Amino acid sequence: MTDFAAPLDDILFSLRHVAGAGRVPDWDDETAEEVLGHFASFAEGVLAPLNAVGDRQGARLENGRVRMPDGFAQAYRQLADGGWQGLTAPEEFGGMGLSPLIAAGVSEIFTGANHALEMVCGLVPGAIATLLRFGTEAQQAEWIPKLASGEVLSTMCLTEPGAGSDLSRIRCKAVPDGDGWRLDGQKIFISGGDQDMSDGILHLVLARSGPPDSGLKGLSLFLTRPGPGVSVTRIEEKLGIHASPTCQMEFDGAPAELIGEEGGGLQAMFTQMNHARIDVALQGVAHASRAWQIASAYAADRGQGRRADGSPAVLSDHADVRRMLDEQRHLAMGMRALCHIAAVALETGDAPDLVEFLTPLCKVLGSEAGIRAADLGIQILGGYGYLEEYGIAQVWRDARITAIYEGANGIHERSLATRGLRPGGGADAFAALMAELGQGDPHLDARLADWQALCDDLRAADDATPRAHAFAKATKRLALDAAWCRIAAVADAHPEPEEIRRLARSLRG
Numbered sequence: 001m002t003d004f005a006a007p008l009d010d011i012l013f014s015l016r017h018v019a020g021a022g023r024v025p026d027w028d029d030e031t032a033e034e035v036l037g038h039f040a041s042f043a044e045g046v047l048a049p050l051n052a053v054g055d056r057q058g059a060r061l062e063n064g065r066v067r068m069p070d071g072f073a074q075a076y077r078q079l080a081d082g083g084w085q086g087l088t089a090p091e092e093f094g095g096m097g098l099s100p101l102i103a104a105g106v107s108e109i110f111t112g113a114n115h116a117l118e119m120v121c122g123l124v125p126g127a128i129a130t131l132l133r134f135g136t137e138a139q140q141a142e143w144i145p146k147l148a149s150g151e152v153l154s155t156m157c158l159t160e161p162g163a164g165s166d167l168s169r170i171r172c173k174a175v176p177d178g179d180g181w182r183l184d185g186q187k188i189f190i191s192g193g194d195q196d197m198s199d200g201i202l203h204l205v206l207a208r209s210g211p212p213d214s215g216l217k218g219l220s221l222f223l224t225r226p227g228p229g230v231s232v233t234r235i236e237e238k239l240g241i242h243a244s245p246t247c248q249m250e251f252d253g254a255p256a257e258l259i260g261e262e263g264g265g266l267q268a269m270f271t272q273m274n275h276a277r278i279d280v281a282l283q284g285v286a287h288a289s290r291a292w293q294i295a296s297a298y299a300a301d302r303g304q305g306r307r308a309d310g311s312p313a314v315l316s317d318h319a320d321v322r323r324m325l326d327e328q329r330h331l332a333m334g335m336r337a338l339c340h341i342a343a344v345a346l347e348t349g350d351a352p353d354l355v356e357f358l359t360p361l362c363k364v365l366g367s368e369a370g371i372r373a374a375d376l377g378i379q380i381l382g383g384y385g386y387l388e389e390y391g392i393a394q395v396w397r398d399a400r401i402t403a404i405y406e407g408a409n410g411i412h413e414r415s416l417a418t419r420g421l422r423p424g425g426g427a428d429a430f431a432a433l434m435a436e437l438g439q440g441d442p443h444l445d446a447r448l449a450d451w452q453a454l455c456d457d458l459r460a461a462d463d464a465t466p467r468a469h470a471f472a473k474a475t476k477r478l479a480l481d482a483a484w485c486r487i488a489a490v491a492d493a494h495p496e497p498e499e500i501r502r503l504a505r506s507l508r509g
């Protein structure tokens, strides 16, 4: 198997030159390079070697406790000791206070090295952000230092057997009890609901504090911890991310504290959603990039067939294999560019409409990119791609979930074609971004004009939802083309400018 190598040059090129991270006040080129370089070494040396082990062993439930695969607890200890869990947490709470853009680079590298472990550790920045915005001073003082130091990991407990995409069906009940609350009910599919790596766990639970028929408005956000009234009753057998324990949890009179306003649960949960969705998009980028890495190394080495001059060929000498390798790279670099542009817009805060549109778009396109590139990787490796030996099958299995969690892709596509096209929904800001990235390129201008006509069509339709998927596909073609216009325009800043220009040309066919 090709060892994991963090795509550090590509990430730094994308953040600095493609997305213009320098526009964000707390960005610093040197710090970013140094911090990402350190994390890349850690990921290559410690996290990546556990990826296949975790896949083979999986997490296990033994006597009500989850056991992580061999080596995971030790790796987590090193992660926590390195301060990585508190990367973006404010310094006054023991964090490093670094830019979320650096964190975007870290989380892509983390996923490329070991998606399953990233799943269990990656909810912490969102939990900290939620506590900072909605927690009381006492809650912040109690939990944020522990989250930042890695003493505690966190979960997000939303899903129930009858409430997946539609959270208005949540039944888990919260009742006042003295100064606090008690939780009763079941949650399913909870990532990291238990593990044996951190000393404690902070469970953020969305539960019904209003009457049974109170819909979304009756939901509040609570925090609770392992102990009496909180148990893991099973963990799921699944297609991929085997080392990430996907837990069924029972809350039976669990003591809990309210976070934020009663009835404000969804709003509190959604604080972390924009970041979380771009994070999932970056998981897709990580898979696309890793799939290309495995496939390009294999294709450069495996002898098969002959060149036009009759000399022995390797796979990458064949035009069709090169087509597939190029598509993988287009997806990885193009989607990384869009995610970083979205992340910069989120941090500068000066284009909220654009963020509203780009966030679901990145979630859909990033996750699709990872799955597609992994699928192409399997094809490039031929029969060996279908085996576990080269690790590409695991990339495909691990990538598959990204289109489902953090809002199933179909739901984001529907929201792009409906909310996204309303006044203030972000489509106009997105069109302006496309024109800016295209810099007058005639091919892109033509595609943009077609896309705007499609938007007008959908706005005039009684119901845009049946065409939501087609709209997302058209938006994807436009967005990737525009991203590549921008990548090509700054190619000189990449260590391989000629290769970048060749890739940009080949996207046009």
Ligand SMILES: Cc1cc2nc3c(=O)[nH]c(=O)nc-3n(C[C@H](O)[C@H](O)[C@H](O)COP(=O)(O)OP(=O)(O)OC[C@H]3O[C@@H](n4cnc5c(N)ncnc54)[C@H](O)[C@@H]3O)c2cc1C
Residues within 6 Å of the ligand: 156, 157, 158, 159, 163, 164, 165, 166, 188, 189, 190, 191, 192, 238, 241, 246, 401, 404, 405, 406, 407, 408, 409, 410, 411, 414
């Ligand atoms: C490995 C894994 C980890 C997870 N981690 C967590 C976690 O940590 N915390 C947590 O709370 N949950 C978690 N989940 C749950 C996940 O978020 C849900 O599976 C997801 O929200 C979809 O819900 P569902 O499975 O009930 O599917 P359903 O809601 O039944 O949807 C099934 C399909 O129908 C379509 N669909 C449904 N409703 C609509 C609609 N209104 N419009 C258009 N299409 C629609 C979607 O395409 C979807 O793919 C995890 C799930 C898995 C498998």
